Amino acid sequence: MVYQFFSTVVEMSNRAQSSLPLYVQLSELLIREIMSGRLRDGERLPPEREMAVSLNTSVGTLRKALADLTEKGMLDRVQGSGNYIRAKGAAMSVYSMFRLELIEGGGLPTAEILSVERLEKPADFPRFGESAEGHRIRRLRKLNGKPAAVEEIWLDGSYARKLNAPDISESLYLYYRTKLDLWIARAEDSVGVDHVPFWAPDTFGLETGSPAGFIERISWSRDDTRAEYSRTWFDQSIARYFARLS
Amino acid sequence: MVYQFFSTVVEMSNRAQSSLPLYVQLSELLIREIMSGRLRDGERLPPEREMAVSLNTSVGTLRKALADLTEKGMLDRVQGSGNYIRAKGAAMSVYSMFRLELIEGGGLPTAEILSVERLEKPADFPRFGESAEGHRIRRLRKLNGKPAAVEEIWLDGSYARKLNAPDISESLYLYYRTKLDLWIARAEDSVGVDHVPFWAPDTFGLETGSPAGFIERISWSRDDTRAEYSRTWFDQSIARYFARLS
DNA sequence: AGGAATTTGTGCGTATGTATC
DNA sequence: AGATACATACGCACAAATTCC
Numbered sequence: 001m002v003y004q005f006f007s008t009v010v011e012m013s014n015r016a017q018s019s020l021p022l023y024v025q026l027s028e029l030l031i032r033e034i035m036s037g038r039l040r041d042g043e044r045l046p047p048e049r050e051m052a053v054s055l056n057t058s059v060g061t062l063r064k065a066l067a068d069l070t071e072k073g074m075l076d077r078v079q080g081s082g083n084y085i086r087a088k089g090a091a092m093s094v095y096s097m098f099r100l101e102l103i104e105g106g107g108l109p110t111a112e113i114l115s116v117e118r119l120e121k122p123a124d125f126p127r128f129g130e131s132a133e134g135h136r137i138r139r140l141r142k143l144n145g146k147p148a149a150v151e152e153i154w155l156d157g158s159y160a161r162k163l164n165a166p167d168i169s170e171s172l173y174l175y176y177r178t179k180l181d182l183w184i185a186r187a188e189d190s191v192g193v194d195h196v197p198f199w200a201p202d203t204f205g206l207e208t209g210s211p212a213g214f215i216e217r218i219s220w221s222r223d224d225t226r227a228e229y230s231r232t233w234f235d236q237s238i239a240r241y242f243a244r245l246s
Numbered sequence: 247m248v249y250q251f252f253s254t255v256v257e258m259s260n261r262a263q264s265s266l267p268l269y270v271q272l273s274e275l276l277i278r279e280i281m282s283g284r285l286r287d288g289e290r291l292p293p294e295r296e297m298a299v300s301l302n303t304s305v306g307t308l309r310k311a312l313a314d315l316t317e318k319g320m321l322d323r324v325q326g327s328g329n330y331i332r333a334k335g336a337a338m339s340v341y342s343m344f345r346l347e348l349i350e351g352g353g354l355p356t357a358e359i360l361s362v363e364r365l366e367k368p369a370d371f372p373r374f375g376e377s378a379e380g381h382r383i384r385r386l387r388k389l390n391g392k393p394a395a396v397e398e399i400w401l402d403g404s405y406a407r408k409l410n411a412p413d414i415s416e417s418l419y420l421y422y423r424t425k426l427d428l429w430i431a432r433a434e435d436s437v438g439v440d441h442v443p444f445w446a447p448d449t450f451g452l453e454t455g456s457p458a459g460f461i462e463r464i465s466w467s468r469d470d471t472r473a474e475y476s477r478t479w480f481d482q483s484i485a486r487y488f489a490r491l492s
Numbered sequence: 493a494g495g496a497a498t499t500t501g502t503g504c505g506t507a508t509g510t511a512t513c
Numbered sequence: 514a515g516a517t518a519c520a521t522a523c524g525c526a527c528a529a530a531t532t533c534c
Binding site for chain 4: 494495497498502505507508511512
């Protein structure tokens with residue numbers, strides 16, 4: 001019985017800490033369960049009423065959490081049948097904000113850290129966060145092993161004194177969540193063209209200064225403050241940007 | 247008292263026709279009110295409880311409709327203050343699915359119809375709709391009067407026998423809604439590069455065959471069927487694509 | 493084939509918390 | 514400080530879709 005376990009966790013992460021709305025806590029609890037693999041792809045959740053009881057909450061509140069998961073693409077809700085985990089969506093959700101795919105479709109995204117430094121924010125950046133400094137993370141991004149993009153992410157300095165480069169590894173957002181308790185909730189992208197930056201490694205397909213696809217992004221945390229600013233240059237001959245709108 | 251009026255409209259569009267969920271009907275009712283200008287930008291709605299009474303529904307149901315409007319960017323909900331119309335978002339919402347802006351930001355989008363024809367769907371298209379035929383709409387899109395993109399939209403043939411070109415004019419989606427009762431609910435975009443099609447008019451900045459930004463899109467109606475397939479070529483030197491993710 | 497049981501969807505009502513005015 | 518108004522949370526009844534016998 002999985003629920004007994006849930007119940008415990010919720011008790012802990014509930015009264016104890018953040019005083020975030022209960023439905024948010026539930027949503028995040030379930031996300032953690034999925035991410036960690038304790039809830040597997042395709043697995044069916046217990047009926048809402050049972051779950052609500054074990055989680056010591058009401059059906060309505062649980063439903064709001066489940067709706068949130070659905071929106072995130074990590075859950076299928078089927079009337080008359082049940083609620084089904086979509087860990088694929090979850091695996092994607094690790095990269096959920098990564099919006100590049102191979103032109104032929106798909107492609108497993110991986111990342112290779114080039115550098116992590118704490119620096120003054122450049123003056124010409126849009127405003128984000130409260131600190132005058134930021135963590136600059138440069139990465140080489142690959143799709144199915146092929147270098148597809150270079151990426152420079154600026155995380156506001158207030159979220160940590162120092163970032164631990166090895167810990168970041170593949171999933172930056174997972175690191176944010178687990179180590180910094182920072183939940184990226186939404187982002188705005190702007191896609192155009194720009195010149196490949198001078199620091200792009202030789203392994204990247206395009207030469208420094210040549211034109212490439214360009215993504216500019218601002219990300220908000222769940223408390224609706226701008227947390228992150230990032231820029232991505234991608235090789236348009238092998239990758240393209242995609243988005244779901246509503 | 248605006249609500250009395252609401253009440254009437256809801257009565258009509260409620261029991262009478264579609265049997266869509268009440269909260270969807272309410273949401274659409276409000277959208278129509280905003281679009282038509284009867285609800286103005288910045289205007290404050292009556293308190294939820296009053297509104298619920300006048301609309302002859304419950305607060306919970308109304309709240310679900312309002313949440314929908316919020317998601318669509320047409321409403322600001324401020325705790326302790328009130329609900330405020332954002333007709334800008336609505337004006338945008340006419341083009342809500344239009345995701346191009348000037349590189350310097352913004353730009354008023356307009357459209358000029360090049361051709362409207364009913365044709366066999368090309369075989370190499372992704373599947374959408376049930377008809378073997380589709381309406382092919384070609385448009386020149388401008389931002390602040392500057393030609394920024396050419397666009398080819400294929401609407402499935404089942405939604406109308408024939409489209410009336412003059413009626414379409416600026417807002418295709420408004421036409422869908424008002425004349426065809428087709429509500430585009432969501433879309434998936436894929437952004438890359440492609441060659442400008444041969445039919446692009448001379449007024450378009452780029453020459454036929456030269457590379458341009460390229461958006462491929464599939465759109466779903468609110469009953470979750472694929473209704474539309476479209477392709478857009480845009481001049482990357484003056485426009486860029488933007489998206490809000492979550 | 494069909495009906496009963498199960499499960500989510502919709503809608504209503506209410507009580508309490510919290511931000512705004 | 515008090516009133517107003519949205520946010521959260523709980524619970525119930527019935528509808529609609531699915532599943533199972």
